[in-house]
Amino acid sequence: MDTKPLPDRDAPAQASAGADGPPMGSAGYPALRMRRNRRAPWSRRLVRETRLGPADFIWPIFILEGKGRTEPVASMPGVERLSIDRAVRAAGEAAALGIPAIAIFPYTDPALRTADAREAFNPDNLVCRAVRAIKADVPEIGIICDVALDPYTSHGHDGLLSESGEVLNDETVAVLTRQALVQAEAGCDVIAPSDMMDGRVGAIRAALEAAGHAHTQIMAYSAKYASAFYGPFRDAVGSRAMLKGDKRSYQMDPGNTDEALREAALDLAEGADMIMVKPGLPYLDILRRLKARFAVPTFAYQVSGEYAMVMAAAEAGWLDRDSIILETLVAFKRAGADGILTYFAPHAARLLKGRGEA
Numbered sequence: 001m002d003t004k005p006l007p008d009r010d011a012p013a014q015a016s017a018g019a020d021g022p023p024m025g026s027a028g029y030p031a032l033r034m035r036r037n038r039r040a041p042w043s044r045r046l047v048r049e050t051r052l053g054p055a056d057f058i059w060p061i062f063i064l065e066g067k068g069r070t071e072p073v074a075s076m077p078g079v080e081r082l083s084i085d086r087a088v089r090a091a092g093e094a095a096a097l098g099i100p101a102i103a104i105f106p107y108t109d110p111a112l113r114t115a116d117a118r119e120a121f122n123p124d125n126l127v128c129r130a131v132r133a134i135k136a137d138v139p140e141i142g143i144i145c146d147v148a149l150d151p152y153t154s155h156g157h158d159g160l161l162s163e164s165g166e167v168l169n170d171e172t173v174a175v176l177t178r179q180a181l182v183q184a185e186a187g188c189d190v191i192a193p194s195d196m197m198d199g200r201v202g203a204i205r206a207a208l209e210a211a212g213h214a215h216t217q218i219m220a221y222s223a224k225y226a227s228a229f230y231g232p233f234r235d236a237v238g239s240r241a242m243l244k245g246d247k248r249s250y251q252m253d254p255g256n257t258d259e260a261l262r263e264a265a266l267d268l269a270e271g272a273d274m275i276m277v278k279p280g281l282p283y284l285d286i287l288r289r290l291k292a293r294f295a296v297p298t299f300a301y302q303v304s305g306e307y308a309m310v311m312a313a314a315e316a317g318w319l320d321r322d323s324i325i326l327e328t329l330v331a332f333k334r335a336g337a338d339g340i341l342t343y344f345a346p347h348a349a350r351l352l353k354g355r356g357e358a
């Protein structure tokens, strides 16, 4: 456990309470009845420590070629791949709901997936065209672009492979840098490297500076675990079927937490403006430790498998969908997240508006 307190929360708690007892001067029950504050809805609202609003959400969307096209993602009921014109419309809806940013992920035409992932740095690739179209139509929304090669490789890995099948680090970083540059050139606001290669944040930062993109932000997937929760995402971008082997030589081991601190420290030293933890709910301890340690903008990604679990249980009638969505989202904030990447973003924003919370 971290001994360092969260900067904003622990100070008042220490001022008014003994180390592990009730507030000083209280005689305890019956003078103190914890249920008093919980009795009325207005009082529960008044004493609530953590609030959710649409400004807490980043909405990840999947895009595909074509016009007027949508395609359902079978393992993510309710999520669709959108052609660029539909993505522009979706971005407009998100902005109107008060969602500050979207994150774009491409379903690349299988014919364009190669061993060298060259489509990743084609300035006219699907992502770059989508960024330009959304920027032109919905300039007020922030656009986050993933940097990793898995939507572009013929083998589904985030990096280039050696002859023996090893994921190459430095050669991959060179390609990721080119990918980041075409995205920034297209107008992307935030570059989000999700590949977990060593040194990529520094290389991308230096290249952005040199190319005149000093204001382009970097949100580093700092603590990204080798997780089975990404399965439905790989369906959505079409990389699941082609993935050979696993990603454990670059994504983190789920048993580790100190390693997450080292990863985040490196990314911040290399110029990351924001950090992220992924997956979300099973890794709230990591989120808490990173926020406590670094006190920088820290995000959590409620990933595709988490989305699928909620939707499957809701469809079976085993869980109440909307309650579960809001409960999971507030848990991220309570644990220290400044924001959450979630496929539920527009739905959650509407729910909050409907409840008079936003």
Ligand code: PBG
Residues within 6 Å of the ligand: 146, 148, 150, 158, 194, 195, 229, 230, 231, 232, 233, 234, 247, 302, 303, 304, 305
């Ligand atoms: C690409 C990437 C992945 C996700 C985000 N960026 C998949 C992976 O690393 O295999 C997962 C997101 C999700 O599951 O919702 N590197």
